Amino acid sequence: MAVERVRQIAGTGLPLRGNDIDTDRIIPARFLKSVSFEGLETHLFEDDRREAETQAKPTHPLSNPAYASASIMLVNANFGCGSSREHAPQAIRRRGIRAVLGQSFSEIFFGNSVALGMPCPTASGDTLDALMQVVEADPSTTLAIDLERMRVNAAGREYEISLPAGAREAFLVGSWDATGLLLENFDDVRAVATKLPYVTANW
Amino acid sequence: MGKTLLDKIWDAHRVRTLANGQTQLFIGLHLIHEVTSPQAFDMLRARGARVAFPERTVATVDHIVPTRDQRRPFLDVMAEEMLSSLERNCREHAIPLLDLSSGHQGIVHVIGPELGLTQPGMTIACGDSHTSTHGAFGAIAFGIGTSQVRDVLASQCLAIDPLKVRRIVVRGRLAHGVYAKDVILEIIRRLGVNGGVGYAYEYGGDTVERMSMDERMTICNMSIEGGARVGYVNPDETTFRYIRGRQFAPAGDDFERATGWWTSMASDPNAAYDDEVVLDAAAIQPNVTWGINPGQSVSIDERIPSSGGDEALAFMGFRAGQRLKGTKIDVAFVGSCTNGRLSDLQEAARIVRGHHVAPHVKALVVPGSQAVRAAAEREGLDRVFTEAGFEWRGAGCSMCLAMNPDRLEGREVCASSSNRNFKGRQGSPTGRTLLMSPAMVAAAAVAGEVVDVREFVAAEASLGR
Numbered sequence: 001m002a003v004e005r006v007r008q009i010a011g012t013g014l015p016l017r018g019n020d021i022d023t024d025r026i027i028p029a030r031f032l033k034s035v036s037f038e039g040l041e042t043h044l045f046e047d048d049r050r051e052a053e054t055q056a057k058p059t060h061p062l063s064n065p066a067y068a069s070a071s072i073m074l075v076n077a078n079f080g081c082g083s084s085r086e087h088a089p090q091a092i093r094r095r096g097i098r099a100v101l102g103q104s105f106s107e108i109f110f111g112n113s114v115a116l117g118m119p120c121p122t123a124s125g126d127t128l129d130a131l132m133q134v135v136e137a138d139p140s141t142t143l144a145i146d147l148e149r150m151r152v153n154a155a156g157r158e159y160e161i162s163l164p165a166g167a168r169e170a171f172l173v174g175s176w177d178a179t180g181l182l183l184e185n186f187d188d189v190r191a192v193a194t195k196l197p198y199v200t201a202n203w
Numbered sequence: 204m205g206k207t208l209l210d211k212i213w214d215a216h217r218v219r220t221l222a223n224g225q226t227q228l229f230i231g232l233h234l235i236h237e238v239t240s241p242q243a244f245d246m247l248r249a250r251g252a253r254v255a256f257p258e259r260t261v262a263t264v265d266h267i268v269p270t271r272d273q274r275r276p277f278l279d280v281m282a283e284e285m286l287s288s289l290e291r292n293c294r295e296h297a298i299p300l301l302d303l304s305s306g307h308q309g310i311v312h313v314i315g316p317e318l319g320l321t322q323p324g325m326t327i328a329c330g331d332s333h334t335s336t337h338g339a340f341g342a343i344a345f346g347i348g349t350s351q352v353r354d355v356l357a358s359q360c361l362a363i364d365p366l367k368v369r370r371i372v373v374r375g376r377l378a379h380g381v382y383a384k385d386v387i388l389e390i391i392r393r394l395g396v397n398g399g400v401g402y403a404y405e406y407g408g409d410t411v412e413r414m415s416m417d418e419r420m421t422i423c424n425m426s427i428e429g430g431a432r433v434g435y436v437n438p439d440e441t442t443f444r445y446i447r448g449r450q451f452a453p454a455g456d457d458f459e460r461a462t463g464w465w466t467s468m469a470s471d472p473n474a475a476y477d478d479e480v481v482l483d484a485a486a487i488q489p490n491v492t493w494g495i496n497p498g499q500s501v502s503i504d505e506r507i508p509s510s511g512g513d514e515a516l517a518f519m520g521f522r523a524g525q526r527l528k529g530t531k532i533d534v535a536f537v538g539s540c541t542n543g544r545l546s547d548l549q550e551a552a553r554i555v556r557g558h559h560v561a562p563h564v565k566a567l568v569v570p571g572s573q574a575v576r577a578a579a580e581r582e583g584l585d586r587v588f589t590e591a592g593f594e595w596r597g598a599g600c601s602m603c604l605a606m607n608p609d610r611l612e613g614r615e616v617c618a619s620s621s622n623r624n625f626k627g628r629q630g631s632p633t634g635r636t637l638l639m640s641p642a643m644v645a646a647a648a649v650a651g652e653v654v655d656v657r658e659f660v661a662a663e664a665s666l667g668r
Contacts, residue, residue: 018514020396020397020496022496022623022625024604024623024625024626024627024628025625025626025627028627028632029604029605029606029628029630030605030606030630032238032266032606033267033279033281033282033285033606034281034285035241035242035245035284035285035288036241036242036245037242037349047626047627047632048626050632051632051633077397078396078397078400078430081396081397081430081496082332082427082428082623082625083331083332083604083623084239084330084331084332084334084346084347084348085238085239085348086239086242086330086348086349086350087349089348090349104397104400106397106400106430107400107401107430107432108332108346108347108348108427108432111347111348111351111363112348112349112350112351115348115350115351115354116350164364165223165224166221166223166224166225166364167223168223169222169223169224170223170225173222173223175221175222175223177350178350178351178354178361178362179246179250179252179353179354179357179358181221181227181362182227182354182357182358182360182361182362183252183357183358185218185219185227186255186358188218188219189218189227189229189255189358189359189360192215192216192217192218192229193229193256193359195215196215196216196229196231197460197461197464198231198322198324198325198453198461199231199259201453201457203453203457203460203461203463203464
């Protein structure tokens with residue numbers, strides 16, 4: 001497998017406020033009716049976007065042309081909870097987003113994103129709030145995530161971010177696509193299988 | 204210091220520790236279905252890889268199957284294409300497919316246990332977050348995404364971070380009309396929808412020990428709604444009694460030897476836990492959700508809290524301080540991997556027997572599997588339901604997630620025995636879901652509004668426990 005290291009990600013931001021945003025909202029189930037991931041990005045947050053259109057309030061950030069070319073999504077706590085559908089990070093990635101920075105993530109969403117080479121580092125609530133305000137005030141602000149130094153830079157200020165050691169290492173060395181890694185030692189896999197009584201039926 | 208079941212299973216299935224600190228973990232049983240596997244097979248093909256252990260892989264179809272007219276080809280062209288794709292992939296890779304003609308088709312988390320595929324001491328993975336259900340048997344069962352489905356197809360392994368263990372002890376007797384569903388809703392409310400991130404939940408205590416396998420599955424099923432990717436109950440005599448005689452269970456002397464291994468995998472009495480929480484079963488009431496995540500619930504007598512749910516209240520059309528009792532419903536749904544098993548249907552039938560669904564309510568019962576449906580029909584439950592005005596459907600995920608014709612319309616309110624009340628979950632972007640036990644759903648269907656099931660039936664010794 002081609003090794004692609006992910007160390008720095010720089011680009012404009014897309015602030016998406018709210019805790020516990022689940023994967024049904026990110027990509028409603030009816031759009032999972034397909035045998036491929038192609039075109040999912042057109043339905044990203046579709047119901048939330050439509051709901052926003054019916055209200056007097058400003059539109060959904062995903063409908064806002066100022067964020068159209070964003071490559072870093074800013075979110076709050078427990079983002080991506082619920083269904084394990086990889087369609088959610090796939091839709092986000094296919095929208096052009098290359099990293100999601102949030103207060104916290106559901107584990108399955110986080111793992112699915114790692115498998116796509118899309119890091120989901122975390123930062124404090126204060127940091128996210130500050131970054132969202134900066135981006136909302138000036139959507140052309142460049143955010144720069146550095147996974148080596150574990151910092152995000154925006155409008156001349158630097159903030160601390162974190163990422164579990166395993167995932168960070170996988171991005172830095174380019175081993176985030178696990179299939180090749182897991183097939184390196186197939187004899188060892190077979191050896192484990194032959195020691196399990198339910199596999200061998202040798203109780 | 205002793206070990207937990209998680210530690211023991213981890214040790215028995217560890218292939219190696221990867222350079223990044225993750226574990227390469229062997230997966231003993233890989234369950235696949237039509238929604239999250241087609242892309243994984245494509246990725247496999249693109250790499251020229253094969254399925255490493257087809258004999259440890261089992262497929263079924265559940266999310267997209269229509270529950271009314273199941274003739275092929277399906278009327279929904281996309282649903283038909285998804286099933287055809289699964290059929291092709293299973294043929295190409297020699298994977299057994301339990302399809303609609305098999306008599307064994309059903310929701311993947313219902314059929315694994317009922318066929319005896321799910322066993323203690325195993326690692327299990329499936330591209331579905333409710334895979335945690337299988338933990339009821341003392342297995343470690345992960346919900347995974349499609350790239351990880353690819354990994355397991357190719358290598359029968361997952362690269363995964365080690366988990367901490369939180370022991371959740373439930374002690375005492377549940378009151379009449381209070382069910383496993385109420386217990387898990389209580390746990391999620393107490394610990395939060397992200398309280399379990401990084402943890403496996405081990406459920407124990409005398410309340411859980413007295414529970415049937417169906418009830419334990421309901422609890423473990425919703426672990427993920429509390430943020431815990433994995434939930435489990437240590438295997439015991441109840442577990443072994445359930446497994447004995449099932450199609451894929453060890454038979455004869457093998458079964459006796461298997462119980463020895465299974466018992467040895469249970470957590471040691473002196474195991475160390477990263478956290479422990481204790482709940483008093485007697486204090487738990489029938490719970491109903493009022494918001495847009497499964498942690499937003501109150502007991503039937505309680506008022507909706509006054510803070511922390513503005514978005515949810517606006518969406519649901521409720522007010523802080525309001526009680527849910529008396530909330531008019533439009534749809535009643537009994538089914539899903541949470542509560543679509545025989546005992547769930549029996550409890551719901553007990554409530555509706557001799558009553559009729561309120562005229563304005565559309566009510567449906569969707570058995571979790573073809574086997575559950577057949578068993579229910581042998582007991583005459585189908586007639587109890589149809590005579591009461593419920594629709595009696597074929598097995599599938601149905602209205603839990605609306606990837607099939609069963610869905611809410613507009614702002615309909617649904618009393619649902621499923622697991623998620625997310626915005627749009629049941630198919631209408633503005634549809635509203637109230638999660639509750641199957642008995643509470645049945646009572647709401649008859650009353651036409653949310654009621655307290657305990658007031659609905661005379662307290663029988665056999666109701667609840």
